[in-house]
Amino acid sequence: MNDAFFLAVAAATAGLLALALLLFASTLWLHRRTDAKAARSRRLSGLWEQFLLDHLAGEGMAEALWSRVGPGDELDFLHYLWTYHRTLSGEEKVRVESLAAPYLDRLAPRLASRLPEIRARAVITLAALGLDRYERQVLAALDDPSDLVAVQAAGALARSGRAGHLPAILSHFDRYAGWSSGFLVSLLASMGAAALPALRALFADASRSGTERAFAGLALMELSDAEAAQTAAGICASERDPALLEAALAVLGRVGGPEHLDAARPHRLSANPRVRRQALQVIGHLGGEDVWAELRESLEDGSALVRAEAGRSLMKAGATEALEELARSRDRKGDLARQSLEDGT
């Protein structure tokens, strides 16, 4: 082994030791900095809390709180207000927004940050504390190159409860399509009653994709919108998209009436197990003794989840005696029947 190799090894060792030393020093510095930041945060919270609470109670002036926001503390103050804002409602929420108003301009430049996480954080805060002033920017965030920012903008707009934002949210649907369906449905449903007309229109619009209509339907189900039942029944009669059918059946299961039972029944034999399961749920919810026979047939379904649903639906349809008779048998149907009876009591 020659000297050059030895020198290379020695140099690499020295380099790594230097790196280790640098990391060591950085860590100690980070430790101190984090401690200092936490102490500062505690100090500021302590400084602002009583004045904020007084103001929310109508006993303190906003100026008393503002005078305690020093230069360099503005963004911390906005974050502090945002954490309170989330937990408040009504008049108190409005008061917090008015406290934040003078400082929002300090946050706005972060909408142009190169980091999507910073942009997303700015969108959430501005939408919560100053949507009237920054509505245009929050809507523009739906077109942000980052899906994270677009989703956060959609969520923030949905939470504002302003129905006028729904078309914009829905027109960017492809940006959130990768997120879980449950999350997206709750995002739409969080708009509340103000969104019902737009959601109903989307649910009924045959020119839109099955996925979009399904999400609209599930949001209507979450909002327990009785008017959606008729549209759902129409979808059950005419559509083939499994996701849309599943959503329509879910709507009927929540808000449907006995007149919608026949719309659900054929789907008990669908090729898609999720559709079959949902259909059974509706049949059990809406039917009586007239559906027991078909529900019993479904106890033999090829899918375990469908079989379990058949048992539950028999309970819901009032077939207790029939289940008790089945429960006396020692086969799989007997176990299902016993499980349904136990769960139902």
Next chain:
Amino acid sequence: MTLGGAWGGLLDAFNGLVLAYFLVLNFVYLTLGLLAFAALKRYTLRMKTIDVEEMLSAAGVPPITVLAPAYNEEAGCVESVKSLLTLRYPDFQIFVINDGSKDRTLAKLVDAFEMTPVTRVPVAQVPCAEVRAVYRSRRHPNLFLLDKVNGGKADALNAGLNYCGTPLFCAIDADSLLERDALMRVVRPFLEDSTTVATGGIIRIANGCSVRSGSVTDVSLPRNLLARFQVLEYLRAFLTGRMGWHALDATLVISGAFGLFRHATVTAAGGFWKDTVGEDMELVVRLHRHCREHGIPYRISFVPDPVAWTECPETLKVLGRQRDRWQRGLAQVIWRHRVMLLNPRYGFIGMAAYPYFFFLEMLGPILELGGYLGFLAALLTGHWSPAYVAAFLALSVAFGMALSIGAVAMEELTFRRYTRKADVFRLFVLAVVESLGYRQVLGWWRVKGVFNQFRNSKAWGAMERKGFQAGVAR
């Protein structure tokens, strides 16, 4: 040179191979470390952006079943279940699976939680040993107990799969202590990407920490030196290794102590493989194969903020058994799925991640041990100068030190569980001394594990547990 040419040449060639292994291994570690650093920075920013509680307070969160296999856990099973019942998550069930315990695990659970036999029909048919009875708690309707014939941990998990009616399940160890918001945090990838099929959280060492009412209330380094080394090792393994591979979208390992999986995908892939002591890694590798071979879009990820605390061994004997088992498990899995090795069909996993585990993690310890012996031989026979060997060993120590200190730095940058300056300083000292014996002993156990695997040893070995300490904070 004082040796014959042939012997000297052979020694040179072997030591050259060891050197090449060393350089490649540390280059990979360094690369993973850099990737992990960047990914962790982004992740902590992302955590500040997306409020998990707000995300989950809305409707539509996927229900989760926690599967907790238990074998001879009478000492701590009741406390463990009490802790699980306090998890903060809108919709979850707990299935404790009593895997044919010979002690009073079953009786204790039945008594403590007023459990009564219920009828449950399986929703899947993954093969497993007979389930004798299913119980449900009268006090906690979301708590179930499956009593089955002994079949091992993987078998117990499969039994749990068969009764799990939720779209997601969380597999944990009986002695894992999940933080209250662990489920909320580990489910996030499933909300953000509907193709997610599995996610792993981070495992942290509970030794030395204070535990009250099923929660870790104070985090500090253990007094036991071996346990301290393991704290450092876990930080390196998770914050550097797992995070680095996650950044490359090549997560091959999710710890059996804490992983969240999509039930439908796991059952379609066949559940857990029983004939291995590495059932956790084997499942993840098989999920990669299953999804790729069936053209299913999928994602397997690692999230560093949901935490499961676990006790680690404090004696050489028990630690040695554990590491032997881990290496055997690794070797079993890597050998079983060797079709993926350098196979472009499996993309980056097959061309990069799998070769890393095959050559560097499975076979590497043999080369490493051989390297120490080869260097010693070269030194004793005068073939290499002491200065050269010392330089190389210094390089090896410096590499290890840099990586470990880097892991401590990342911990400080991100989660900062060890808040006492003294603990941070101790971690640095451990990073310096760990290469002066501890790593070498680990390497020896890993070598034994590989050889034991090819000798077909199936032993798990017993873990000596002290139980979580309800101590007072220092």
